[in-house]
Amino acid sequence: MSPNADVIDINPARAQRVLILSWEYPPVLVGGLGRHVHALSVALAAAGHQVTVVTRHADGAPLEEHLDGVRVLRAAEDPVTFPLATGSLLAWTMAFNHTLTRAALRAADTGEYDVVHAHDWLVAHTAITLAEHLDLPLVTTMHATEAGRHQGWLPEEMNRTIHGVEHWLSNASTRLIACSGYMREQVTTLFETPESRIDVVPNGVNDRAWRARPRAVASARARFAGNGPLIGYAGRLVYEKGVQHLVDAVPHLRGRHPGLRVLIAGDGPYRGELEDRIQQLGIGGAVRFAGFLDNTQLPAVLGATDATVVPSLYEPFGMVALEAAAAGAPLAVSRTGGLAEIVEPGVTGVTFPHSDPPALADAVGQLLGDEVFARRVARQARSMVGQRYGWATIAARTAETYTAARREHGPLQLRRGAVEVPPRRQTITIPDGNLLAVGGAAC
Numbered sequence: 001m002s003p004n005a006d007v008i009d010i011n012p013a014r015a016q017r018v019l020i021l022s023w024e025y026p027p028v029l030v031g032g033l034g035r036h037v038h039a040l041s042v043a044l045a046a047a048g049h050q051v052t053v054v055t056r057h058a059d060g061a062p063l064e065e066h067l068d069g070v071r072v073l074r075a076a077e078d079p080v081t082f083p084l085a086t087g088s089l090l091a092w093t094m095a096f097n098h099t100l101t102r103a104a105l106r107a108a109d110t111g112e113y114d115v116v117h118a119h120d121w122l123v124a125h126t127a128i129t130l131a132e133h134l135d136l137p138l139v140t141t142m143h144a145t146e147a148g149r150h151q152g153w154l155p156e157e158m159n160r161t162i163h164g165v166e167h168w169l170s171n172a173s174t175r176l177i178a179c180s181g182y183m184r185e186q187v188t189t190l191f192e193t194p195e196s197r198i199d200v201v202p203n204g205v206n207d208r209a210w211r212a213r214p215r216a217v218a219s220a221r222a223r224f225a226g227n228g229p230l231i232g233y234a235g236r237l238v239y240e241k242g243v244q245h246l247v248d249a250v251p252h253l254r255g256r257h258p259g260l261r262v263l264i265a266g267d268g269p270y271r272g273e274l275e276d277r278i279q280q281l282g283i284g285g286a287v288r289f290a291g292f293l294d295n296t297q298l299p300a301v302l303g304a305t306d307a308t309v310v311p312s313l314y315e316p317f318g319m320v321a322l323e324a325a326a327a328g329a330p331l332a333v334s335r336t337g338g339l340a341e342i343v344e345p346g347v348t349g350v351t352f353p354h355s356d357p358p359a360l361a362d363a364v365g366q367l368l369g370d371e372v373f374a375r376r377v378a379r380q381a382r383s384m385v386g387q388r389y390g391w392a393t394i395a396a397r398t399a400e401t402y403t404a405a406r407r408e409h410g411p412l413q414l415r416r417g418a419v420e421v422p423p424r425r426q427t428i429t430i431p432d433g434n435l436l437a438v439g440g441a442a443c
Contacts, residue, residue, distance in 0.1 A: 015048045015049050015050060016049050016050070016114045016115065016399060016402050016403070016406075017049070017050045017052075017111070017112055017113045017114045017115075018044060018049055018050065018051050018052070018113065018114065018115055018117055018402065019052050019054065019104070019107060019108070019111075019113040019115070019116050019117065019130070019136075020037065020040075020041060020051065020052065020053045020054070020117045020118075020119070021053075021054050021055075021100065021104065021116065021117070021118045021119065021123040021126055021127050021130070022034070022037040022053065022054075022055050022118075022119040022120075022123065023055065023056050023096065023100075023119075023120070023122040023123055024037065024055070024056070025037055025038055025041075025053055025055035025056070025072065025074075026038050027058045027060075027061055028055065028056050028057075028058045031236065032143075032203075032319045032320075033119060033120060033143055035319075036119075036143070036203055036204075036319070037053065037055075037119055039204060039206065039391050040204070040391070040394065040395060040398060041053050041068075041070045042068045042069060042070060042391075043204070043391035043392055043394065043395035044395045044398065044399065045068065045069030045070050046069060046392070046395075047392065047395050047396065047399065049395075049399065050071075050111075051069070051070045051071065052070070052071040052072075052073065052107050052111060052113070053070055053071070053072050053073070054073045054074075054075065054100060054103050054104045054107055054126075055072065055073075055074055055075070055100075056074065056075060056077075056096065056100070057074040057075055057076045057077060058074070061074055062074070063076060071107075071111075073103050073104075073106065073107050074103070075096070075099040075100045075102065075103035075104075076099065076103075077096075077099060078095060078098065078099050088158075089158065090158060090161055090162075093122055094125070096122070097122075097123065097124075097125040097126045100123060100126045101125070101126045101129055101130070104126055104130050105130070105133075108130065108133075108134055113134065113136060114136070114137075114402065114406055115136060115137050115138075115139055115402045115405055115406060116130055116131045116134070116136050116137070116138050116139070117138075117139045117140075117141070117398075117402070118138065118139070118140045118141070118169065118173070119140075119141050119143065120141070120142070120143050120144070121146075121162060121165045121166045121169055124165050124166075124168065124169040127140065127169065128168075128169065128172050131172075136409070137174040137175070137402075137405035137406050137408065137409035138172065138173045138174050138405070139173060139174060139175050139176070139177065139401055139402060139405050140169055140170065140173040140175075140176050140177070141176075141177040141178075141179075141201075142166070142170065142176060142177070142178055142183065142187055143179065143316060143317075144183075144314075144316045145163070145166055145186055145187070145190055145316075146159050146162040146163045146166060147159075147163055147186075147190055147435045147436060148186055148190075148314050148316065148436070149240055149314055150240075151240075151313065151314065151434075151436070152434040152435050152436030153434055153435075154430065154435070160430050163190070163430060163435075164428050164430060166190075166191065167190070167191045167428045167430075168428060170187060170191040170193045171191060171192075171193060173197075174197075174405040174408055174409050175197055175198070175199060175401055175404055175405040175408065176193060176197060176198045176199070177198070177199050177200075177201050177398065177401055178198050178199070178200050178201075178316075179200070179201070179202055179203050179316055179317035179338060180200060180202065180316060180317050180337065180338035180341050181200055181341060182316065182337045182338055182340070182341065183200075183316040183317070183337070183338065184198045184200050186316075186436070189435075189436065190435055190436070199397075199400075199401045199404070201394060201397045201398055201401065202317065202338075202388075202389060202394065203317050203319050203322070203389070203394070204389050204390060204391040204393070204394035204395075205319070205322040205323055205326055205385055205389050205390075205391075206326075206390075206391060207326040207382070207385050207386045207389075207390070209295065209299070209326075210299045210302070210323050210326035210327045211299065211303075211326065211327065211328070212299040212300035212303045212327060213300075216299075216300035216303075217300050217303040217304050217328075218304075219300065220300040220301045220303070220304040221304040224261060224263045224288065224290075224301065224304065225261055225304065226259055226261050227259040228257060228258055228259020228260045228261060229257050229259070229260050229261070229306040229307070229368045230260075230261050230262075230263060230304060230305050230306050231246075231253070231260065231261070231262045231263070231305060231306065231307050231308075231309060231364060232262075232263050232265065232301060232302055232304075232305035232307070232308040232309070232324070232329065233246055233262070233263070233264045233265065233266070233308070233309055233310075233311075234265040234266055234293070234298060234301075234302065234308070234320050234323075234324070235265075235266045235310075235320050236266055236267070236268040237264070237266055237267055237268030237269070237270040237271045237274060238268045238269060238270050239270055239313070240312065240313045240314040241268075241270075241311070241312050241313075242311035242312050242313045242334060242354055242355065243264065243270065243274055243311065244270070244273070244274060244277060245311045245354070245355055245356070245357045245360055246262065246264075246309050246311045246357075246360065247262075247274055247277050247278055247281070247283075247287065248277070248281070248357035249357040249358070249360040249361040249364070250262055250281065250283045250286055250287060251281055251283060252357065252358060252361035253361050253364060253365065253368075254283065254286060256365060256368075256369075257365075257368050260286060260368075261286055261287075261288065262286055262287045262288070263288050263290055263301065263305070264287065264288065264289050264290065265290045265291070265292070265293045265298060265301060266291075266292060266293075267289075267291055267292050271289065275289075298323070298327075299323075299326075299327045300327075302323065302324045302327035302328075302329045303327040303328045303329060305324075305329045305330075306330065306367065306368055306374065307329070307330050307331075307332050307364050307367040307368060307374070308320075308324040308329035308330070308331060308332070309332045309333070309360065309364060310324075310331070310332070310333040310334065310339060311333075311334050311354065311360060312333075312334050312336060312337070312339065312354065313334070313336065313354045313355060314336070314337060315334070315336060315337040315338055315339050316337055316338050317337070317338035317342075318333065318337065318338045318339040318342050321333055321339055321342050321343060321349075322342065322385050322389055325348070325349075325378070325381035325382055325384070325385050326382060326385045326386075328378055328382055329378060330349065330367045330374040330375070330377055330378040330381075331343055331348065331349030331350070331377070331378070331381055332349060332350050332351070332352065332360070332363045332364045332366075332367060333349060333350075333351055333352075334351070334352060334353065334354035334360075335351040335352060335353055335354070336354045339351075343381070346377070347377065347380055348377055348380050348381035348384050349377050349381055350363040350364075350366050350367060350377070351363065
């Protein structure tokens with residue numbers, strides 16, 4: 001046998017064989033993660049890489065298919081996976097990982113791979129099992145952190161457990177991908193992962209898909225705007241998205257801009273509290289809930305707004321800001337997380353400190369009070385999205401991370417020639433208190 005027979009050819013230009021694990025993938029779309037994984041997979045395949053996605057099954061979807069150049073295997077739920085008697089997310093996740101692992105092993109039996117790519121903690125057990133079983137480098141994209149969602153606190157045992165799994169997955173991975181510099185700092189702080197092992201690769205957007213036809217924009221405007229300016233919000237209705245601060249800013253804005261309307265697109269567990277607050281403020285006639293709008297409806301609605309507001313308290317990246325910019329909406333975003341890296345004040349939008357309704361109202365007022373300025377920053381934001389966040393660019397940068405992970409994983413012959421020693425398992429200790437309060441990335 002040639003002395004180089006087991007040496008892997010790590011050539012950045014060569015097509016790579018990628019096994020992607022995600023708990024969301026069309027038609028299962030719960031949040032932005034599923035859309036991200038789908039778009040990335042299709043872009044990688046279009047660039048010539050061989051992509052297999054192993055994901056969760058949905059009623060009516062085939063267990064295996066080739067779609068958009070991607071091989072998709074779906075893990076059918078076991079009879080007791082859902083609903084579980086406990087109603088526990090952690091119990092569901094463990095059960096899901098059992099069936100996901102079997103589907104991933106089926107993929108391994110019918111194909112060869114260069115790298116395993118995991119997306120978030122919900123696939124951690126399968127990802128680590130598969131990478132060890134196949135002796136492959138593991139790349140993980142950390143889309144968010146549990147501590148970040150709760151402003152640095154882990155209020156319950158479930159939150160602490162999720163944090164522990166994130167810690168384990170981060171340090172078991174050969175390389176990590178963070179969607180922003182903010183997120184890289186947070187991962188380094190929370191999980192003690194060396195910054196040198198974390199690549200910043202932003203999320204992408206298909207800017208053409210978010211450009212609605214003028215007739216559709218005009219129709220959305222006629223439906224929702226009334227006789228005054230229209231402010232838009234799109235996203236989940238949860239505390240960390242900060243919709244409550246947008247609601248509290250409405251009285252400030254209505255006094256300055258008669259006929260103002262606010263359209264809230266999305267749904268979530270916080271909706272009831274928002275509706276109660278709207279009634280307390282007496283602004284029910286100004287705020288409308290549109291519910292969930294799909295990608296055929298949302299571009300026209302965003303494009304019809306005089307300002308789209310992203311008031312998040314915690315935002316690792318800020319995908320909706322890119323989508324709104326691509327749709328042509330003037331942006332007003334909180335100055336936090338990845339949003340602060342996307343929007344340059346006065347150039348591609350306006351910013352404000354999170355959790356500050358008067359400041360939010362002032363920022364939005366800049367856009368509503370100066371139409372020339374609003375249209376200029378909207379044009380510049382749309383141009384920026386096309387130049388920096390196209391999926392072909394994001395796929396190429398992701399492939400560079402795969403190449404680096406394979407290089408760092410090392411040639412097989414070096415490991416096969418050595419006496420194997422069981423790896424020393426890290427003990428994860430979770431301190432009490434706010435994990436981001438000292439020296440970290442404060443939300």
